[in-house]
Amino acid sequence: MRNIKLTIEYDGTRYAGWQVQNSHKSQVTGHNLKTIQHEIETALYKMLHKKIYLHASGRTDAGVHARAQVANFRTGSRLTPDKLRIGLNALLPEDISVLEAEEAQEAFHSRFSAKSKVYRYTILNRSAKPAILRQAVYFYPYPLNLKLMRKEARVLLGRHDFKSFQAADKRKRGAVRRIKRVEVKRDKEFIHIDLEAEGFLYNMARNIAGTLVEIGRGRFPEGSMKTILLAKNRKFAGPTLPAKGLCLLKVMY
Amino acid sequence: MRNIKLTIEYDGTRYAGWQVQNSHKSQVTGHNLKTIQHEIETALYKMLHKKIYLHASGRTDAGVHARAQVANFRTGSRLTPDKLRIGLNALLPEDISVLEAEEAQEAFHSRFSAKSKVYRYTILNRSAKPAILRQAVYFYPYPLNLKLMRKEARVLLGRHDFKSFQAADKRKRGAVRRIKRVEVKRDKEFIHIDLEAEGFLYNMARNIAGTLVEIGRGRFPEGSMKTILLAKNRKFAGPTLPAKGLCLLKVMY
Numbered sequence: 001m002r003n004i005k006l007t008i009e010y011d012g013t014r015y016a017g018w019q020v021q022n023s024h025k026s027q028v029t030g031h032n033l034k035t036i037q038h039e040i041e042t043a044l045y046k047m048l049h050k051k052i053y054l055h056a057s058g059r060t061d062a063g064v065h066a067r068a069q070v071a072n073f074r075t076g077s078r079l080t081p082d083k084l085r086i087g088l089n090a091l092l093p094e095d096i097s098v099l100e101a102e103e104a105q106e107a108f109h110s111r112f113s114a115k116s117k118v119y120r121y122t123i124l125n126r127s128a129k130p131a132i133l134r135q136a137v138y139f140y141p142y143p144l145n146l147k148l149m150r151k152e153a154r155v156l157l158g159r160h161d162f163k164s165f166q167a168a169d170k171r172k173r174g175a176v177r178r179i180k181r182v183e184v185k186r187d188k189e190f191i192h193i194d195l196e197a198e199g200f201l202y203n204m205a206r207n208i209a210g211t212l213v214e215i216g217r218g219r220f221p222e223g224s225m226k227t228i229l230l231a232k233n234r235k236f237a238g239p240t241l242p243a244k245g246l247c248l249l250k251v252m253y
Numbered sequence: 254m255r256n257i258k259l260t261i262e263y264d265g266t267r268y269a270g271w272q273v274q275n276s277h278k279s280q281v282t283g284h285n286l287k288t289i290q291h292e293i294e295t296a297l298y299k300m301l302h303k304k305i306y307l308h309a310s311g312r313t314d315a316g317v318h319a320r321a322q323v324a325n326f327r328t329g330s331r332l333t334p335d336k337l338r339i340g341l342n343a344l345l346p347e348d349i350s351v352l353e354a355e356e357a358q359e360a361f362h363s364r365f366s367a368k369s370k371v372y373r374y375t376i377l378n379r380s381a382k383p384a385i386l387r388q389a390v391y392f393y394p395y396p397l398n399l400k401l402m403r404k405e406a407r408v409l410l411g412r413h414d415f416k417s418f419q420a421a422d423k424r425k426r427g428a429v430r431r432i433k434r435v436e437v438k439r440d441k442e443f444i445h446i447d448l449e450a451e452g453f454l455y456n457m458a459r460n461i462a463g464t465l466v467e468i469g470r471g472r473f474p475e476g477s478m479k480t481i482l483l484a485k486n487r488k489f490a491g492p493t494l495p496a497k498g499l500c501l502l503k504v505m506y
Contacts, residue, residue, distance in 0.1 A: 097384040131350040
């Protein structure tokens with residue numbers, strides 16, 4: 001059996017996420033919703049005539065995009081990785097693209113081998129709503145104090161209990177994570193919030209982005225990030241920003 | 254009467270263009286197709302309760318985008334330009350956004366006052382199809398010789414008869430235009446072809462882009478651009494690339 005590693009770009013707009021969460025599935029209709037994982041597994045089945053299970057570096061939520069999600073699967077097929085990539089791209093819908101396919105080492109696992117992941121939250125910060133990039137940004141029309149956002153963001157660096165930034169309905173025992181890098185940068189009308197961590201809690205990136213916007217617009221004062229972090233209570237943090245602004249940029253191995 | 258100048262961004266994907274050409278209209282069903290001009294005029298009618306005629310800097314074709322189209326109209330309304338902008342953006346569909354509204358001088362006309370326009374043709378040049386930007390780029394997966402494309406593009410600079418790059422079914426008497434600037438540049442996986450001219454012929458930007466791709470991939474040899482230009486015959490130029498790669502970047506006054 002060969003172990004094939006795929007690097008995948010997708011526009012998450014039409015999907016219920018990489019994979020449907022069980023709770024989510026039952027809440028809606030009990031039927032399967034469209035997921036990126038299912039689309040790729042279906043395409044693999046058409047090519048290889050075998051049921052394939054795809055392991056991703058992690059789930060992305062409904063509406064969240066990826067520039068380079070990583071997933072792997074095992075197959076006895078002799079198709080070269082490049083033929084697999086070309087075949088998959090011919091079969092996949094237009095909003096999912098396999099950027100790379102390569103043979104990985106036997107022990108490689110997209111999730112367990114990952115050293116860290118980089119998520120980017122993108123805010124369009126100008127007075128008029130976005131037309132061209134409306135599915136890929138969160139629109140915020142008022143001034144934001146980037147200097148303060150940067151200063152407060154640095155508080156997040158390192159190992160902390162991020163309970164305050166975890167979705168309130170999640171009761172995972174451990175909320176300790178390590179943020180290796182956080183950057184808040186402006187590129188013309190866009191503000192990018194880049195977060196690199198070994199692992200993320202559910203909604204963590206969107207809740208951190210929401211908190212930084214509250215700080216940037218002056219609703220949360222200087223020093224808030226530390227207070228919120230220490231409170232270990234979701235109620236103190238800012239709102240969960242919309243999924244469409246979030247993109248999984250990279251997975252590091 | 255005040256003269257209001259609008260700067261407009263739109264995603265042209267869903268539209269038959271800025272305005273439907275008469276020939277186009279009759280070819281299809283005789284019914285009106287969705288146009289950007291019509292959407293904005295309808296929104297203006299809702300706000301001002303008067304029929305407004307919007308003059309644009311020029312038509313853009315079906316599927317072509319704009320980052321900053323300019324259009325103007327006259328109104329007796331006392332609404333401030335900013336209120337007009339905010340009202341329009343609330344009424345317009347999500348793929349059209351008014352970036353700016355300002356009062357222009359009495360004599361200002363979006364088309365006749367324009368000094369030049371900048372169009373950008375964007376090619377995604379990598380091995381895998383685009384997922385996220387699939388509506389805004391032309392996908393070309395094979396190597397392109399940018400150095401040669403740049404050299405050949407320079408032949409286009411200045412005043413020439415661009416008949417070779419005009420849509421074959423158009424029989425305008427004069428095809429002489431002046432290209433003020435042409436740039437072929439790489440930005441990571443993207444290649445941008447920027448063209449600035451006082452005026453463009455129908456399909457001119459897409460035909461020039463198509464010719465440059467033929468040169469870049471080696472199908473047209475060095476020196477072709479001059480031969481094609483002098484031939485004054487559409488048959489010699491490259492194909493008309495898809496509308497989705499084209500964007501009206503800017504109008505200069």
